[in-house]
Amino acid sequence: MSKKPETDGHGQAAAAAGMRRGLTSYGDQGFSLFLRKAFIKGAGYTDDALARPVIGIVNTGSAYNPCHGNMPQLIEAVKRGVMLAGGLPMDFPTISIHESFAAPTSMYLRNLMSMDTEEMIRAQPMDAVVLIGGCDKTVPAQLMGAASAGIPAVQLITGSMLTGSHRSERVGACTDCRRYWAKYRAEEIDDEEIADVNNQLVASVGTCSVMGTASTMACIAETLGMTVPGGASPPAVTADRIRVAEESGARAVALAGSGLTVDKILTEKAFDNALRMLLAIGGSTNAIVHLAAIAGRVGLEIDLAKLDRMGRETPVLLDLKPTGSHYMEDLHKAGGVAALLRELKPLLHLDAMTVNGVTLGEQLDAQGPGFAQDVVRSFANPVYPQGGLAVLRGNLAPGGAIIKQSAADPKLMEHEGRAVVFDNLQDLAERIDDEALDVRADDILVLKNIGPLGAPGMPEAGYIPIPRKLARQGVKDMVRISDGRMSGTAFGSIVLHVTPEAAIGGPLAWVYSGDRIRLSVSKREITLLVPEQELERRRQQQPVRKPVAGRGYRKLFLENVTQADKGVDFEFLRAEELQRKQPGS
Ligand code: FES
Numbered sequence: 209m210s211k212k213p214e215t216d217g218h219g220q221a222a223a224a225a226g227m228r229r230g231l232t233s234y235g236d237q238g239f240s241l242f243l244r245k246a247f248i249k250g251a252g253y254t255d256d257a258l259a260r261p262v263i264g265i266v267n268t269g270s271a272y273n274p275c276h277g278n279m280p281q282l283i284e285a286v287k288r289g290v291m292l293a294g295g296l297p298m299d300f301p302t303i304s305i306h307e308s309f310a311a312p313t314s315m316y317l318r319n320l321m322s323m324d325t326e327e328m329i330r331a332q333p334m335d336a337v338v339l340i341g342g343c344d345k346t347v348p349a350q351l352m353g354a355a356s357a358g359i360p361a362v363q364l365i366t367g368s369m370l371t372g373s374h375r376s377e378r379v380g381a382c383t384d385c386r387r388y389w390a391k392y393r394a395e396e397i398d399d400e401e402i403a404d405v406n407n408q409l410v411a412s413v414g415t416c417s418v419m420g421t422a423s424t425m426a427c428i429a430e431t432l433g434m435t436v437p438g439g440a441s442p443p444a445v446t447a448d449r450i451r452v453a454e455e456s457g458a459r460a461v462a463l464a465g466s467g468l469t470v471d472k473i474l475t476e477k478a479f480d481n482a483l484r485m486l487l488a489i490g491g492s493t494n495a496i497v498h499l500a501a502i503a504g505r506v507g508l509e510i511d512l513a514k515l516d517r518m519g520r521e522t523p524v525l526l527d528l529k530p531t532g533s534h535y536m537e538d539l540h541k542a543g544g545v546a547a548l549l550r551e552l553k554p555l556l557h558l559d560a561m562t563v564n565g566v567t568l569g570e571q572l573d574a575q576g577p578g579f580a581q582d583v584v585r586s587f588a589n590p591v592y593p594q595g596g597l598a599v600l601r602g603n604l605a606p607g608g609a610i611i612k613q614s615a616a617d618p619k620l621m622e623h624e625g626r627a628v629v630f631d632n633l634q635d636l637a638e639r640i641d642d643e644a645l646d647v648r649a650d651d652i653l654v655l656k657n658i659g660p661l662g663a664p665g666m667p668e669a670g671y672i673p674i675p676r677k678l679a680r681q682g683v684k685d686m687v688r689i690s691d692g693r694m695s696g697t698a699f700g701s702i703v704l705h706v707t708p709e710a711a712i713g714g715p716l717a718w719v720y721s722g723d724r725i726r727l728s729v730s731k732r733e734i735t736l737l738v739p740e741q742e743l744e745r746r747r748q749q750q751p752v753r754k755p756v757a758g759r760g761y762r763k764l765f766l767e768n769v770t771q772a773d774k775g776v777d778f779e780f781l782r783a784e785e786l787q788r789k790q791p792g793s
């Protein structure tokens with residue numbers, strides 16, 4: 209490439225600015241630049257290459273992360289896009305988090321990844337950045353980090369895995385993982401068959417193929433305006449995905465020096481649109497926590513009351529597992545997120561800006577009309593008449609709680625029952641299948657101490673199993689309550705994210721077995737039917753001791769992590785204007 213790059217006209221100036229940004233103090237600025245150029249020339253770059261807009265590419269490839277297994281091809285395509293548009297691509301690593309290989313939970317590490325992302329974008333000279341992520345926590349971590357770093361950024365999704373075939377039945381991670389494991393536990397299938405299924409559930413590299421957290425965050429990233437058009441849905445191994453990568457690189461060059469930084473994309477309107485999308489796709493409850501964290505980085509808060517209002521008027525339109533029957537690759541064939549945006553149009557802020565330099569409405573118009581398909585339903589014929597999520601409040605959850613009603617037994621949505629309480633995960637593991645456990649089908653199972661500090665890292669353990677002796681009697685669903693999260697691929701009458709959590713002395717800490725609890729989804733209430741006087745007596749008698757750690761990341765985590773309503777982010781990473789606000793104000 210010997211010709212001068214043709215960018216949006218800001219490229220050259222941006223490159224010069226970029227080369228100077230964040231300089232360490234080796235004497236005067238000129239000398240610092242001189243040193244920097246000397247070192248990078250050690251890698252064989254010419255002055256012509258170094259005069260171009262520098263585009264960082266965040267490489268989150270890892271042998272521990274098959275959801276990012278197409279990283280080498282994606283990076284190559286992004287680089288091609290950057291160079292064709294006249295920029296200089298510079299890929300660099302950050303940590304990578306996979307759901308199944310991150311202990312104690314992936315959520316525990318999300319903030320660490322966001323700090324890594326933010327600081328490496330800040331530390332190294334670049335004019336714009338392409339963030340490559342896909343597995344559940346990686347896209348939230350990258351959006352959080354990039355929002356704080358304050359330069360233009362494009363989110364590139366790794367893409368979903370393909371579905372597999374087990375004895376001619378279509379399967380995909382991980383709704384089908386749960387279903388087949390339950391069959392195996394019930395001795396409906398044998399060792400040989402469960403081993404066969406194990407080979408088919410994850411048929412290729414890429415993210416889970418149902419509407420779990422990864423797919424939810426992909427759809428949300430596109431709706432927020434953070435990806436190129438159609439960036440959410442192409443599966444990981446397709447030509448479409450590689451083309452999206454090339455386009456993302458070119459887009460980043462156009463953004464370099466444009467001043468269109470992440471905070472200008474992530475506005476209140478963009479978050480409103482994202483909440484609409486979350487509701488319409490019957491998305492993962494985890495996305496609420498992630499959106500609160502991302503919003504907190506740009507000085508905004510997710511209003512749960514607003515989410516609830518939107519929920520009453522936004523139907524579930526997407527027929528994907530676990531709410532429906534299809535998989536991500538089917539959404540892609542049906543037109544992707546644009547097909548959903550088209551249906552949602554009357555409810556969206558179409559003037560929200562995107563990284564593509566046009567508004568969401570303009571982008572949608574440019575994508576043309578849709579076509580007949582059976583994956584994205586019309587408003588007149590929804591999968592579920594209301595948004596999948598409802599926000600509950602009451603004396604048990606003064607800071608709110610969430611229930612995914614589209615994935616629950618409608619009969620249990622108005623229910624009063626006796627609490628059967630488990631103090632923590634170990635207590636649950638020891639007693640849930642005990643034949644002597646005093647539990648009936650109309651009881652309410654309560655699990656404490658799986659909140660942000662409790663476990664720690666708010667594990668996806670809110671999907672409390674049905675006690676074996678009841679499961680054998682055919683009980684399929686019960687009301688279950690915890691301060692934890694649930695996998696986006698799971699289902700049931702499950703109240704999650706009870707805030708504040710038990711480990712810091714939230715009301716959940718003083719629920720005892722035998723207490724009565726009332727759930728009313730129609731009234732959006734969750735009530736502990738115990739007199740305040742008695743609760744006060746319990747508080748005095750059994751004060752809660754907050755978990756602490758002596759050193760390291762765990763100490764940083766336990767001392768700084770916020771509750772679910774603030775996104776489980778670290779308080780010191782939130783926008784400064786939010787840090788100054790008093791709790792509850
Ligand atoms: Fe990575 Fe499901 S494990 S997306």
Ligand code: MG
Nearest residue numbers: 344420421695
């Ligand atoms: Mg998940």
